[in-house]
Amino acid sequence: MPRLWNETIESHRREVRDAILDATAALVTERGLLSVTMSQIAEKTGIGRATLYKYFPDVETLLFAWHERQITAHLGYLVEARDRAWAADQRLEAVLEAFALITHESHGHRDTELAALLHRGEHVVRAQQQLTEFISDLLTEGARHGEIRDDIASDELARYCLHALTAAAGLPSLAAVQRLVQVTLDGLRLGR
């Protein structure tokens, strides 16, 4: 049964890959970006160095893979927030709140060396486009239902609210994050 065998290998590879990424993230958090080595990552993952090199050629590639996984998880979280919302008019609010919470929780990552390195990646540009389109679609839907202003194109409004919500990174409390979401939504509602 070669097919099942292949699937087993594939799933094993994914698990090892995930374990490597988790170990790297933990080490970078503990020790800082520049002091993490492939040997430490192999040790922390519980695999040999030779095996590690079969997955990733160097720490930088590994960090990019980890970051890409984070971004995919965040986008998935936003999609879930949208789909969980009971009524159509709560979707946008649920998604904006979820985005603000992600930003709030990653507070402080922004200005580090790691962030500077990672955000130079092509995958970040792609993810930002995806995110803008995702929000833009919700805004178009909202405008059709008369809940969102329609005097300004929805992709411009999407940029406005994504930028406004990045203020969540510096806010001291969840209550402040929720107030930010409300102010941002108010800007989207007026002018209907």
Next chain:
Amino acid sequence: MPRLWNETIESHRREVRDAILDATAALVTERGLLSVTMSQIAEKTGIGRATLYKYFPDVETLLFAWHERQITAHLGYLVEARDRAWAADQRLEAVLEAFALITHESHGHRDTELAALLHRGEHVVRAQQQLTEFISDLLTEGARHGEIRDDIASDELARYCLHALTAAAGLPSLAAVQRLVQVTLDGLRLGR
């Protein structure tokens, strides 16, 4: 008349310093951050290398001084925008528009190596605090006149609008920048 003599020297030093900063900015724009040398800067300024070293010990210090001068000029521009506004209720809008324009014009600086280096400086943190306080004061004044919502503290509103307006960096036209300013202001006005 030693005093006059001192003043002349002081003003000469300021002029040389400004000329050095201008030359550095021009060179970095032309050739990129990492390829600019002290010799090139001296040559472009039209002074000797020995003289240059009396003003700045290395390229990095020089770039920080240049950046600090830029920031001071930008804050000055915002103060001017405020003071030029005819009526009290136009001050906030004038300042937010000025800030959005500065952000729009510096589009693209953000993700460069130079920006990553400069924004690690302590002077950036200080400038951001000054900016937040400046906007916060205008919002407090606006709330007192009943033009700005007072259900949310003005420093939270200041962070909201400064972040929202950074979307100006990616906008394609001045008309789009002005629409962004209006949406942002609408968020500040509702809920009074």
